[in-house]
Amino acid sequence: MFHFNPLKSGTATLLTLIITGSAIVPIISTAPALAQAPFPRREPREQINIFVPSGTSIPVRYDKDKIVLMADETVPVTLTVASDIRSSDGSVLIPEGSKIIGELKPASRGTQFVAKELTLYRRQLEKQSRPFSISATSNVVRRTQEIRKGANTSSILTGAAVGGGAAAAISAITGDHSIDVPEVLGGAGLGALGGYFLGRKKVDAIVVYPKQDLDVKLTSDFDLRLSRPGT
Numbered sequence: 001m002f003h004f005n006p007l008k009s010g011t012a013t014l015l016t017l018i019i020t021g022s023a024i025v026p027i028i029s030t031a032p033a034l035a036q037a038p039f040p041r042r043e044p045r046e047q048i049n050i051f052v053p054s055g056t057s058i059p060v061r062y063d064k065d066k067i068v069l070m071a072d073e074t075v076p077v078t079l080t081v082a083s084d085i086r087s088s089d090g091s092v093l094i095p096e097g098s099k100i101i102g103e104l105k106p107a108s109r110g111t112q113f114v115a116k117e118l119t120l121y122r123r124q125l126e127k128q129s130r131p132f133s134i135s136a137t138s139n140v141v142r143r144t145q146e147i148r149k150g151a152n153t154s155s156i157l158t159g160a161a162v163g164g165g166a167a168a169a170i171s172a173i174t175g176d177h178s179i180d181v182p183e184v185l186g187g188a189g190l191g192a193l194g195g196y197f198l199g200r201k202k203v204d205a206i207v208v209y210p211k212q213d214l215d216v217k218l219t220s221d222f223d224l225r226l227s228r229p230g231t
Contacts, residue, residue: 049224049225050093050094050120050222050223050224051093051221051222051223051224051225052085052093052094052218052221052222052223053218053221054218054219054220054221055217055218056085056217056218056222057215057216057217058081058085058094058100058136058215058216058217058218059081059082059083059215060079060080060081060082060100060210060214060215060216061079061080061082061210061211062077062079062080062161062210062211062214063080064159064160064161064183064210065159065160065209065210066159066160066161066207066208066209066210067104067160067161067162067163067185067207067208067210068145068156068157068160068161068162068163068166068170068205068206068207068208069104069111069162069163069165069166069185069205069206069208070163070165070166070169070203070205070206071106071109071110071111071144071204071206072106072165073106073163073164073165073166073186074103074104074105074106074186075103075104075163075164075185075186076101076102076103076185076186077102077103077104077113077161077185077214078099078100078101078102079099079100079102079113079210079214079216080097080098080099080100081094081095081096081097081098081099081100081121082096083096084096094118094120095120095121095122095123096121097121097123098118098119098120098121098128099118099119099121099128100115100117100118100134100136100216101115101116101117101118101119101131102114102115102116102117102136103116104163104208107140108140108142109142110140110141110142110206111140111141111206111208112137112138112139112140112141113137113138113214113216114136114137115134115135115136115137115216116133116134117131117132117133117134118131118132118133118134118222119131119132120132132222132224134218134222135218135219135220135222136216136217136218136219137216137217137219138213138214138215138216138217139213141206141208141213141214142206143206143207143208143209143213144204144205144206144207145204145205145206145207146202146203146204147169147170147173147174147202147203147204147205148173148174148201148202149173149174149175149201149202150174150175151173151174153170153174156170156205157170160183161183161184161185162183162184162185163184163185163186164184164185164186166205167184169203169205170205172200173200173201173202173203
């Protein structure tokens with residue numbers, strides 16, 4: 001006759017679990033670990049609480065020693081911020097190396113730099129931010145240099161960026177049609193402009209020295225939270 005022994009049954013069950021468990025553990029422990037992809041590097045976020053009050057002066061530099069242009073012409077110019085603009089607690093608001101994009105425009109019998117956009121230099125990434133709208137101007141520059149027929153153009157053009165109108169005037173007045181202009185700003189239609197100056201014996205060009213003439217001053221507050229991205 002078959003006799004059921006609960007003690008033996010429980011013991012057998014326990015042994016089965018132990019054997020089964022010991023067989024499973026090595027399988028789990030020897031399974032190869034899945035490689036984990038590294039987290040993507042996050043770029044530092046742009047500071048968004050930058051506020052620079054109206055009237056703040058911003059020193060600038062330019063990659064040419066001077067800019068020569070006619071009093072009635074408008075030329076595009078991009079200036080570089082020459083030193084950090086800081087808040088009263090020492091925080092950097094506008095870093096050195098930031099760019100101010102604008103134009104030299106006719107103003108009060110002279111020329112004046114009018115800023116349109118500002119890009120902030122991001123030192124950690126070594127690149128510029130997107131452009132932001134800015135309102136700033138330089139003083140009006142009225143310094144002139146007379147250009148006469150037969151004049152030596154090298155003294156005028158050495159180390160200069162030259163407006164398209166001034167380049168045409170210099171070529172037409174001096175009669176030197178192969179002048180070596182290091183950089184022409186807004187040089188469209190030079191041929192037509194040259195015809196305008198034919199027959200003249202002299203003309204006055206405005207000479208701007210960016211280092212001493214083009215430091216700009218904010219004409220309204222620059223608030224990065226409110227400033228619209230430039231185009």
